[in-house]
Amino acid sequence: MTEIGTTVLGYPRIGPDRELKRSLERYWAGKIDETALLETGRALRTRAWRELKDAGLDSVPSNTFSHYDQVLDTAELFGAFPERFTKLGLTPLDTYFAAARGVQDAPAMEMTKWFDTNYHYIVPELGPDTAFSVAGSKPLDEYREARAIGVETRPVLVGPVTFLLLAKATETAPEGFRPLDLLDNLLDGYVELLRRLHDEGVEWVQFDEPAFAGDRTEPELNALIRAYHRLAKETARPKILVAGYFGGLGRGLGVLARSPIDALAVDLVTDESFVDAVAAEPALRDKEVLAGVVDGRNVWRTDPTRALSRAATLLGTAKSVSVSTSCSLLHVPYDVEREAELHPRLKGWLAFAKQKVDEVVLLGRALKEEGVDLSAARAAATDRATAADLADAGVRARLEALRPEDTVRSPYAQRAAAQQAALDLPPLPSTTIGSFPQTTDVRKARAAHKAGSLDDAGYEAAMKAEIERVIRLQEDLGLDVLVHGEPERNDMVQYFAERLAGFAATDFGWVQSYGSRCVRPPILYGDVSRAEPMTVEWARYAQGLTGKPVKGMLTGPVTILAWSFVRDDQPLGETARQVALAIRDEVHDLQEAGIRVIQVDEPALRELLPLRKAAHEAYFAWAVSSFRLATSGIDDATQIHTHMCYSEFGEVVKAIDALDADVTSIEAARSKMEVVTDLGAAGFGRGVGPGVYDIHSPRVPGVDEVSGLLRTAVGAVPAERIWVNPDCGLKTRGYAEVEPALRNLVAAANAVRSELG
Numbered sequence: 001m002t003e004i005g006t007t008v009l010g011y012p013r014i015g016p017d018r019e020l021k022r023s024l025e026r027y028w029a030g031k032i033d034e035t036a037l038l039e040t041g042r043a044l045r046t047r048a049w050r051e052l053k054d055a056g057l058d059s060v061p062s063n064t065f066s067h068y069d070q071v072l073d074t075a076e077l078f079g080a081f082p083e084r085f086t087k088l089g090l091t092p093l094d095t096y097f098a099a100a101r102g103v104q105d106a107p108a109m110e111m112t113k114w115f116d117t118n119y120h121y122i123v124p125e126l127g128p129d130t131a132f133s134v135a136g137s138k139p140l141d142e143y144r145e146a147r148a149i150g151v152e153t154r155p156v157l158v159g160p161v162t163f164l165l166l167a168k169a170t171e172t173a174p175e176g177f178r179p180l181d182l183l184d185n186l187l188d189g190y191v192e193l194l195r196r197l198h199d200e201g202v203e204w205v206q207f208d209e210p211a212f213a214g215d216r217t218e219p220e221l222n223a224l225i226r227a228y229h230r231l232a233k234e235t236a237r238p239k240i241l242v243a244g245y246f247g248g249l250g251r252g253l254g255v256l257a258r259s260p261i262d263a264l265a266v267d268l269v270t271d272e273s274f275v276d277a278v279a280a281e282p283a284l285r286d287k288e289v290l291a292g293v294v295d296g297r298n299v300w301r302t303d304p305t306r307a308l309s310r311a312a313t314l315l316g317t318a319k320s321v322s323v324s325t326s327c328s329l330l331h332v333p334y335d336v337e338r339e340a341e342l343h344p345r346l347k348g349w350l351a352f353a354k355q356k357v358d359e360v361v362l363l364g365r366a367l368k369e370e371g372v373d374l375s376a377a378r379a380a381a382t383d384r385a386t387a388a389d390l391a392d393a394g395v396r397a398r399l400e401a402l403r404p405e406d407t408v409r410s411p412y413a414q415r416a417a418a419q420q421a422a423l424d425l426p427p428l429p430s431t432t433i434g435s436f437p438q439t440t441d442v443r444k445a446r447a448a449h450k451a452g453s454l455d456d457a458g459y460e461a462a463m464k465a466e467i468e469r470v471i472r473l474q475e476d477l478g479l480d481v482l483v484h485g486e487p488e489r490n491d492m493v494q495y496f497a498e499r500l501a502g503f504a505a506t507d508f509g510w511v512q513s514y515g516s517r518c519v520r521p522p523i524l525y526g527d528v529s530r531a532e533p534m535t536v537e538w539a540r541y542a543q544g545l546t547g548k549p550v551k552g553m554l555t556g557p558v559t560i561l562a563w564s565f566v567r568d569d570q571p572l573g574e575t576a577r578q579v580a581l582a583i584r585d586e587v588h589d590l591q592e593a594g595i596r597v598i599q600v601d602e603p604a605l606r607e608l609l610p611l612r613k614a615a616h617e618a619y620f621a622w623a624v625s626s627f628r629l630a631t632s633g634i635d636d637a638t639q640i641h642t643h644m645c646y647s648e649f650g651e652v653v654k655a656i657d658a659l660d661a662d663v664t665s666i667e668a669a670r671s672k673m674e675v676v677t678d679l680g681a682a683g684f685g686r687g688v689g690p691g692v693y694d695i696h697s698p699r700v701p702g703v704d705e706v707s708g709l710l711r712t713a714v715g716a717v718p719a720e721r722i723w724v725n726p727d728c729g730l731k732t733r734g735y736a737e738v739e740p741a742l743r744n745l746v747a748a749a750n751a752v753r754s755e756l757g
């Protein structure tokens with residue numbers, strides 16, 4: 001075999017029934033041993049390889065499995081774990097988990113979003129002393145394991161340049177050091193690995209370089225040139241496929257086309273104009289091109305006419321063209337056939353990972369042979385494109401009728417005065433971000449309700465009991481603005497999607513978000529509207545239990561879109577306006593129910609930021625206006641909060657300001673309040689709640705530590721605008737940590753309050 005032929009760039013690994021999640025969590029809890037955990041992984045890999053081979057793919061990927069994250073795997077493979085983990089004397093597997101999750105005295109490595117997806121990777125920490133070597137053997141082991149069951153595979157690796165671009169410099173690295181400075185040393189490691197793979201008999205290897213879907217500097221493009229000339233120059237090596245995805249490759253296309261690699265995988269879904277750029281690239285004439293025409297990130301069935309025309313455009317350009325997915329299938333669920341509750345017509349429009357593999361095989365054949373039957377795929381595409389009932393004339397008319405003043409609130413100073421008169425809060429008011437720990441009892445009650453063994457009244461009573469407990473706890477802790485705790489929400493996006501027209505939820509559509517944590521992104525298929533209030537009864541109940549203000553809790557339009565599978569038949573901004581209108585109605589109803597503080601979370605504002613700067617302004621325009629549409633048209637005295645949790649804040653600071661929220665809570669504890677300084681410098685003039693408790697760690701912060709952070713904040717922003725709160729919601733934590741941590745947080749707020757003049 002000289003060609004790669006039909007393939008997928010990667011496959012889900014958590015297991016169709018989240019087998020890996022369950023095994024991991026049992027292993028971490030000490031309930032199973034290493035052998036049992038490793039066996040779960042082995043069984044999942046075997047099953048996936050067999051499935052991919054039996055489906056008829058020409059080339060099957062391996063090393064796409066991970067016990068936590070593929071970037072962390074790469075750091076381990078090349079011996080680049082920080083010393084704080086390697087010196088612990090743990091087994092290799094426990095050292096790996098310590099790096100991912102942290103242990104007492106060795107805080108976890110940072111975790112951040114994988115490009116513009118809801119998947120999170122572990123950020124490598126590299127310094128001038130980092131010395132790479134081939135320290136592990138995972139790609140070799142998996143290759144052998146697959147061959148032992150009769151499947152020849154193509155090991156997939158994070159490419160060297162992307163790996164370095166995703167890394168950060170260690171804290172002790174000298175000023176000016178960049179991880180990319182380590183390229184030559186890292187390439188030594190990759191060369192050695194290539195040699196070992198070659199000796200093993202590997203024919204093709206895949207290097208992922210998604211970093212080139214973003215804007216890259218001259219030195220970064222030069223690094224790409226150096227890397228692939230060096231790797232391809234080796235004679236004892238497998239053939240090299242480089243995969244660029246999550247968008248067009250920009251100047252990276254020409255660089256890779258002119259490098260001596262053997263094949264290039266391109267994403268022909270995300271950016272339509274990139275198809276022409278690829279077709280016009282003469283240097284591809286000696287390469288196999290994998291046409292990524294099956295969307296690896298969304299769940300719609302591929303329109304075969306469009307897909308084939310895109311792939312066929314490249315036929316005259318490349319040495320050969322094969323069909324592939326646009327990116328790894330990690331980002332979609334396993335199998336739509338399991339979704340018994342989905343409307344059959346909607347189901348007919350969908351393809352999850354398993355179906356996408358079949359699409360690749362079918363389209364690959366149709367590209368090379370005459371007479372392949374595409375009628376079923378064509379009919380599905382036509383049915384969806386012509387489904388008139390996706391449009392809701394009422395929603396469209398309402399949006400049409402909106403005037404500019406409908407998205408503008410009164411000047412902030414006027415609102416702030418009205419809100420202070422209504423709420424009478426002390427300086428440095430304390431609050432939380434919304435969710436309290438989701439106890440096993442709460443989740444069990446929801447599972448029982450769904451299964452029918454707990455009736456509506458029983459479920460409602462269980463949630464109300466939980467809400468009352470959480471309210472009493474907050475009163476006891478002395479917090480100033482309370483929350484109901486969100487026990488009724490399976491997930492902050494799915495909960496709303498289940499209550500909005502235009503969305504469908506899945507039963508088994510789990511997708512890995514990080515480590516063992518998964519989400520079931522809802523499917524947004526039609527015009528969105530709200531039939532009835534979604535959160536008001538819970539909020540009214542909570543407010544009725546206490547004299548302190550209870551904060552209403554909603555998710556904003558950008559985040560609802562970011563964490564759903566969105567329709568691809570209209571601009572995202574248009575869909576955002578529909579979602580915003582539904583949230584706006586909810587905000588209005590909460591106000592009518594006596595809720596005086598309403599938080600509209602937008603943690604995904606940064607995540608959806610386009611990878612290329614040229615698209616930023618257009619994104620900010622719709623993102624900001626949809627938030628404002630959701631949060632205006634209310635009384636001056638109603639206080640709007642928003643919340644964001646990510647540390648890379650700089651690029652969106654202006655947009656955050658433009659949201660015009662009265663109070664913005666942000667992640668800040670790990671970066672020691674750096675964001676407050678940024679905000680101060682950017683002239684941000686409204687309320688801000690920098691997180692003073694890192695909820696991603698089981699550590700309980702002490703009173704002095706929190707007071708110290710607060711004093712830093714008070715030094716950077718006028719005290720009357722500072723709020724005291726954790727970094728994010730508490731749903732993934734346990735009460736054993738949360739209670740003392742919040743007690744310390746309130747004590748610190750009191751201490752710093754008493755120091756104010």
Ligand SMILES: Nc1nc2c(c(=O)[nH]1)N[C@@H](CNc1ccc(C(=O)N[C@@H](CCC(=O)N[C@@H](CCC(=O)N[C@@H](CCC(=O)O)C(=O)O)C(=O)O)C(=O)O)cc1)CN2
Nearest residue numbers: 118443444446447490491492493513516517518519563732
């Ligand atoms: N969509 C989304 N994306 C996000 C976040 C987020 O909150 N939501 N937060 C950021 C970090 N990402 C996260 C992603 C997932 C989780 C998380 O905790 N997920 C839960 C699942 C949450 C859920 O949907 N729970 C359901 C179903 C729970 C479940 O597994 N039930 C059991 C049965 C009940 C039991 O006995 O426990 C089962 O099906 O087996 C519910 O509570 O109803 C998990 O993996 O464990 C946390 C953070 C960024 N992206």
Ligand code: MET
Nearest residue numbers: 433434435601603729730
């Ligand atoms: C990922 S942001 C989470 C915000 C939400 N209100 C919560 O507390 O869980």
Ligand SMILES: [Zn+2]
Nearest residue numbers: 603645728729
């Ligand atoms: Zn958050």
